[in-house]
């Protein structure tokens with residue numbers, strides 16, 4: 001078999017752990033498999049590098065930031081390759097540009113366009129383990145790019161797709177994907193199998209155990225993803241196409257995202273084209289708008305409220321001021337709040353079971369948690385709440401939907 005193993009920051013966080021990773025890669029190879037390893041920077045390193053950049057400039061240029069942060073992964077691939085050699089194995093490290101991880105030029109959030117797997121295959125032909133830097137790529141002009149936080153997951157799955165690997169194993173610091181973040185809710189349970197769609201929702205709603213793009217690529221190219229711990233040999237969670245049995249589970253997981261901020265533009269004219277004008281500059285600036293609500297206020301005017309990633313808040317307000325100053329009184333009618341959290345319940349079973357939203361609102365109401373915004377898709381319901389209630393909301397919903405119990409023992413809804 002051809003297996004891609006991706007090791008996250010904690011898994012390569014110390015020299016002792018790097019040695020353990022090397023041993024595991026070699027064991028896999030000695031079982032007769034071809035092994036490509038994708039590694040992240042050592043734990044804390046990307047934050048440290050970002051911190052250095054911010055010491056020089058409080059709003060650093062993304063192209064230069066990418067040059068700086070990509071070095072974290074450069075160190076890890078070299079160390080892992082050396083550790084494999086030290087154990088008597090054969091390994092070769094590769095940076096993003098050496099396996100031609102070509103991306104677009106959206107620095108700090110680049111998307112992979114193509115990968116040239118030839119050098120990896122050549123390494124395999126020589127009996128080597130290919131150790132590939134996660135998170136980084138190169139654009140068509142030769143600039144170094146990075147894929148956004150958590151981007152090594154995406155490198156892992158993209159390499160697996162390019163090599164037509166049998167599986168992509170994502171090694172991390174928890175045993176798999178849980179019904180909610182096990183570091184917030186000790187009663188969270190490991191999910192054995194989860195559909196790409198559910199995982200996509202969980203990831204985009206805050207479960208950072210997998211980067212969203214990695215799940216999208218897994219789904220698009222049919223790469224089975226096995227999320228598991230690098231600290232033991234327990235079976236983890238398989239992310240796979242939807243299976244019949246998954247429908248019986250109404251709510252598969254709860255997630256929380258604290259990375260969004262709320263912007264309200266007060267009293268915009270209630271006319272066709274206004275929303276389009278407000279959102280156009282944001283989308284041109286690559287700012288992802290998430291939850292949106294519109295409320296009619298007095299005299300044919302409406303308040304438009306939406307969320308954007310916290311990191312883009314300043315930029316978003318600037319764009320509103322400069323591009324739609326006439327609609328928001330030069331920014332005087334723009335109100336921002338970054339003390340919010342988005343809490344979501346996800347499950348493919350929602351397609352066939354009614355009453356989930358009502359139950360969710362009831363559970364939150366009983367705890368006196370006020371809902372600021374609501375958004376839904378076919379398989380999820382999200383609410384924005386005040387940030388201080390985030391963990392309480394997660395626990396109440398996790399408990400209320402019986403996620404602490406095995407799927408067959410959960411009370412049904414509706």
Ligand code: ADP
Pocket residue numbers: 007008009010011040150171172173174176177178179180181182183202206207208209210253
């Ligand atoms: P790595 O460095 O290995 O990429 P990350 O820190 O990016 O690891 O992701 C693993 C973390 O994701 C866990 O430590 C956990 O706190 C968090 N997490 C959030 N939601 C979930 C979930 N539903 N299941 C498992 N882990 C989750």
Ligand code: ASP
Pocket residue numbers: 008009040041046047072134135148149150151152153
């Ligand atoms: N090192 C990068 C980060 O910390 C990429 C990753 O770990 O996946 O975000």
Ligand code: MG
Pocket residue numbers: 008150153208209210211
């Ligand atoms: Mg990660």
